[in-house]
Amino acid sequence: MTLRTLALTLPLALGLTGAALAQEHGHDMQSAVKLPDACKAAAQAGGKEGGMKDMQSHMSQAMQSMGGGQMSETQKGLQQAMMSMNGPMMQGMMAGDPDVAWICAMIPHHQGAIDMARAGLKGADNPESKRLAEKTIKEQEQSIKELVAWLDKNAKKEGKQ
Numbered sequence: 001m002t003l004r005t006l007a008l009t010l011p012l013a014l015g016l017t018g019a020a021l022a023q024e025h026g027h028d029m030q031s032a033v034k035l036p037d038a039c040k041a042a043a044q045a046g047g048k049e050g051g052m053k054d055m056q057s058h059m060s061q062a063m064q065s066m067g068g069g070q071m072s073e074t075q076k077g078l079q080q081a082m083m084s085m086n087g088p089m090m091q092g093m094m095a096g097d098p099d100v101a102w103i104c105a106m107i108p109h110h111q112g113a114i115d116m117a118r119a120g121l122k123g124a125d126n127p128e129s130k131r132l133a134e135k136t137i138k139e140q141e142q143s144i145k146e147l148v149a150w151l152d153k154n155a156k157k158e159g160k161q
Helices: 003-024 037-046 054-064 073-093 098-123 127-157
Strands: none
Touching: 037 073, 037 098, 037 127, 073 098, 098 127
16 A cells, blocks of 8 residues: 555544544543535545545554553543544545535534544633633634535535535
């Protein structure tokens, strides 16, 4: 397998194994990372998704052996958030149109930031850290609304689904 293929498949495999890993470690943080239907359609139309699924089982095994019981609940939440966003980000960036690919990759990226901020809040004891996490959540939620609005307006208008 080439280095480029590995570089493209690794984040997807990590994202797809994130929920299983978190479940195995008893972490209950539920990710809200969802890729809009327009992004899924654009990724399929881009035709670049093939070959990524072969890495999933290999990466799942590798991820199950990492960190596990030695991580705090905050660390587990941060890991889950990162892994949960990677698959949808990779799928979104596969859209053939560069504008749609960027927007579709950013939506789960921002949701991942929200999930990480929520994980940070669960274990935070510093008031400034809590304020920054709350600010991150508010700003990223607004960004997601703007990205989805752009996608709804432009992907359909320009036939980029």
